[in-house]
Amino acid sequence: MLEDKNQKRTSLSDLGEFGLIEHLTKHFAVNQSSTLKSIGDDAAVLDFGNKKAVVSTDLLIEGVHFDLSYMPLKHLGYKAVVANVSDICAMNATPTQITVSIAVSNRFPLEALEELFEGITLASKLYNVDVIGGDTTSSQKGLIISITAIGEANLEDITYRNGANANDLLVVTGDVGAAYMGLQVLEREKQVFQVNPNNQPDLENYTYLIERQLKPEARKDIKELLEKLEVKPTSMIDISDGLSSEILHLCKQSGVGCNLYEEKIPVDPQLIDVCEEFNIDITTIALSGGEDYELLFTIKMEDFDKIKANPNLTVIGHMTEEKEGMHLITRATTKIPLKARGWNALQNEA
Ligand code: ADP
Numbered sequence: 001m002l003e004d005k006n007q008k009r010t011s012l013s014d015l016g017e018f019g020l021i022e023h024l025t026k027h028f029a030v031n032q033s034s035t036l037k038s039i040g041d042d043a044a045v046l047d048f049g050n051k052k053a054v055v056s057t058d059l060l061i062e063g064v065h066f067d068l069s070y071m072p073l074k075h076l077g078y079k080a081v082v083a084n085v086s087d088i089c090a091m092n093a094t095p096t097q098i099t100v101s102i103a104v105s106n107r108f109p110l111e112a113l114e115e116l117f118e119g120i121t122l123a124s125k126l127y128n129v130d131v132i133g134g135d136t137t138s139s140q141k142g143l144i145i146s147i148t149a150i151g152e153a154n155l156e157d158i159t160y161r162n163g164a165n166a167n168d169l170l171v172v173t174g175d176v177g178a179a180y181m182g183l184q185v186l187e188r189e190k191q192v193f194q195v196n197p198n199n200q201p202d203l204e205n206y207t208y209l210i211e212r213q214l215k216p217e218a219r220k221d222i223k224e225l226l227e228k229l230e231v232k233p234t235s236m237i238d239i240s241d242g243l244s245s246e247i248l249h250l251c252k253q254s255g256v257g258c259n260l261y262e263e264k265i266p267v268d269p270q271l272i273d274v275c276e277e278f279n280i281d282i283t284t285i286a287l288s289g290g291e292d293y294e295l296l297f298t299i300k301m302e303d304f305d306k307i308k309a310n311p312n313l314t315v316i317g318h319m320t321e322e323k324e325g326m327h328l329i330t331r332a333t334t335k336i337p338l339k340a341r342g343w344n345a346l347q348n349e350a
């Protein structure tokens, strides 16, 4: 009988630590000219020439940040890379390298880690980042992944959270809220499955939402797009916790207020349908649902003409003087204070 890949379970202790590292990392190629020395020595060596290096790191813990009952390991690996690449993009920098550290219990066979690294490999190829190192160790329980991403940028291009000014326009890429509702759909299916394992889920109406949750993408394209449009963003952040919480970060760090227009917030038609089905207010989800990995940034008002025709970019509001506060202008044109409720808060309520 042919052995099903999913059923083959090679114990990690058969390989030993160094055998495992060698096995998982031997396929990583070097494509970035800034990578002088990659995996294999005590440290990697990088050379950015005249550019500045940008570094960001992230820790993901099983049961806290991901649930393997509906998150396939390949997707988890992919998403872990995307989340880190997104942080580099949010500095208006270009991602170039990542390190990947894992702690894993002996509950996981080699084949599970191979799947995880398939996702890591796929994302690192797509985003053109070299995997230049990491660490591999054991954990008592569950899987822990930590990725550090490195990027490069000219000093004058690096965009911080604190550069927004009153009257700047607030712009978001893509659409928001879908990843959070994708998670709600998956959690519902998990519960249905627990009651009746023979029930085959019909997820056809939810493909976009589920893809946004399981296979998000980082907006590496935006730096290039803004250069082409000759627009220099004044402040920037990526949307990992939810639109409202990220807007408040920009406002607080920049010392400005903001008017956000409910009717302008870009949402996918599938999100509208599913919010109706779940009987949830769509604006709540658009404001507080996280993990979209879109970029949120501000531009000078006079740059509006340069971006207004671009389908990737939506102006959702404008910055004000700090004393005016942070507000949501609803469809009924009432003005209500904007609250920071990240998706964590949303989950606690559910
Ligand atoms: P050290 O004992 O000096 O920390 P290791 O034996 O842990 O070195 O690692 C050997 C090499 O393999 C190093 O270059 C390290 O960066 C790399 N490496 C270890 N674990 C991983 C991993 N999970 N992903 C990518 N590279 C890794």
Ligand code: MG
Pocket (backbone or CB within 6 Å): 134, 135, 136
């Ligand atoms: Mg080590």
